[in-house]
Amino acid sequence: MSEFAGAHVIVTGASSGIGLATAQLLAKRGARVFLIARSSERLEAAVAAIRGAAGEAAWAAADVSDRAALLAALAAAERAFGPAAGLFANAGTGGRFAPLAEYDDALFETMLRTNLTSAFWAVKHVLPGMLARRAGSILLTGSLASERGMPMNVGYVVSKHALLGLARAAAVEAAAAGVRVNCLIPGLIETPMLMQLGLGATAEEVRARLGASVPMGHIGSAEETAELACFLLSARASHVTAQAIGVDGGILGTLIPR
Numbered sequence: 007m008s009e010f011a012g013a014h015v016i017v018t019g020a021s022s023g024i025g026l027a028t029a030q031l032l033a034k035r036g037a038r039v040f041l042i043a044r045s046s047e048r049l050e051a052a053v054a055a056i057r058g059a060a061g062e063a064a065w066a067a068a069d070v071s072d073r074a075a076l077l078a079a080l081a082a083a084e085r086a087f088g089p090a091a092g093l094f095a096n097a098g099t100g101g102r103f104a105p106l107a108e109y110d111d112a113l114f115e116t117m118l119r120t121n122l123t124s125a126f127w128a129v130k131h132v133l134p135g136m137l138a139r140r141a142g143s144i145l146l147t148g149s150l151a152s153e154r155g156m157p158m159n160v161g162y163v164v165s166k167h168a169l170l171g172l173a174r175a176a177a178v179e180a181a182a183a184g185v186r187v188n189c190l191i192p193g194l195i196e197t198p199m200l201m202q203l204g205l206g207a208t209a210e211e212v213r214a215r216l217g218a219s220v221p222m223g224h225i226g227s228a229e230e231t232a233e234l235a236c237f238l239l240s241a242r243a244s245h246v247t248a249q250a251i252g253v254d255g256g257i258l259g260t261l262i263p264r
Contacts, residue, residue, distance in 0.1 A: 008036025009240055012062075014087035016040045016080065018070055018128065019097030021048035023197030024147065027228035028094055028235040033061030035236060040083035040090075041065040042076075043097065062087075070097045070124035071116065080131050089139065090132045092239045095125040096147040098165075100199050103158040117161030122168045129176055129187070136185045143239045144180075144187040146173045148250060152191055153258055170250055177248035186247035188238050193254025194225040221256030 015032050019025035020041035033039045033056045041049050041063060049065040056063040064086040066079035083090065098121045101113060125146050136142030150156070151166040170189050177187035194200060194216045201212055217224040231253045237243055238251065252258050 009236075009242075010035050010037035010091075012036060012038055013091035014038045014040065014083070014089065015092035015094065015239060016042065016083050016090050016128075016132070017094045017096060018042045018076075018124070019147070020065075021045050021052055023199065024192060024195065024228045024231045024235070025094070025096040026052055027232035028096070029063065030056060030059075030061075031229075031232045031236050032092075032239070033063055034059065035240075037092070038062040038087045040087055042068055042070070042079045042083070044069050070128075071120040073124075073127055076124055076127055077131060080128065089135045091136075091142055093128060093132050093142075093144045094147070094235060094239060095128045095144070096235075097124060098147060098149075098199075100202075101159055101162045105158060106160045109160050114161040114164075117165045118168075121162070121165035122172065125169055126172055129172065133176065133180065133185070137180060137183045140183045140185070142180075142185045143243070144173075144176065144185070145235060145238050146170075146187070146189050148173075148189040148191045150191065150193055150254065150257060152189065152250060153252075173250070174248050181247055186238075186243065188243075188247060189250045190231070190235055190238065191250050191252040191254065191258070192226070192231050193252060193257045194220055195231050195253065196225050196227055200225070219257070220254075221260050224255070226253055226255055 015037045017029045020029045021043035029039045046067040053063045066082040068075040068079035070076045149166040151163045152170040173189040
């Protein structure tokens with residue numbers, strides 16, 4: 007029997023990077039996966055590829071910072087595949103770099119709404135059903151910025167710190183019902199968001215420059231991160247909750263990001 011055996015798992019931020027890699031791996035392991043992101047074109051292509059590999063998937067386009075759009079997408083997921091056994095609230099944005107005193111107020115609000123409030127809305131939507139069924143797993147995508155104060159991007163750091171708090175608060179409420187909530191902490195992972203930090207450098211130059219700060223000597227891949235995400239969403243992690251677990255090549259345990 008496949009690991010997820012037809013269980014319905016919702017993935018936000020599913021059109022690229024960690025979200026896409028996780029959706030693909032979940033489908034490969036038997037889940038019925040519902041993909042949510044902003045780009046209809048990318049979602050359609052992702053679902054077509056999953057179905058072409060004999061997986062089961064569907065999609066809805068939504069900007070997760072728009073509450074009505076997100077809730078409509080979550081409702082569409084439930085119509086397609088029934089109640090969610092798993093939620094991977096992965097959608098997020100990186101913002102822009104600026105000193106705190108010069109950080110744009112509107113951008114700060116956008117960062118909180120996209121990275122934090124959208125996850126709250128999604129968890130709030132799926133959690134009651136999971137508690138009633140006494141089963142389910144929720145995973146939020148944090149960041150090195152969930153664990154470290156970093157300069158020049160206060161909106162991102164605040165939102166990711168608070169996201170870890172959301173995971174822990176939900177976990178302690180849900181634990182008695184057997185529902186688990188954890189926070190995935192990606193390090194320097196090759197995703198479109200990370201690679202755009204290259205500012206005109208080639209992909210190889212970005213990999214070399216960023217990889218030099220990783221104890222293992224290289225940045226990670228979305229596929230490596232997806233392996234941990236799938237584990238945490240699966241029954242194999244049945245006694246794992248309220249945890250922040252890194253895929254970071256050793257950065258958090260050994261270095262102070264600068």
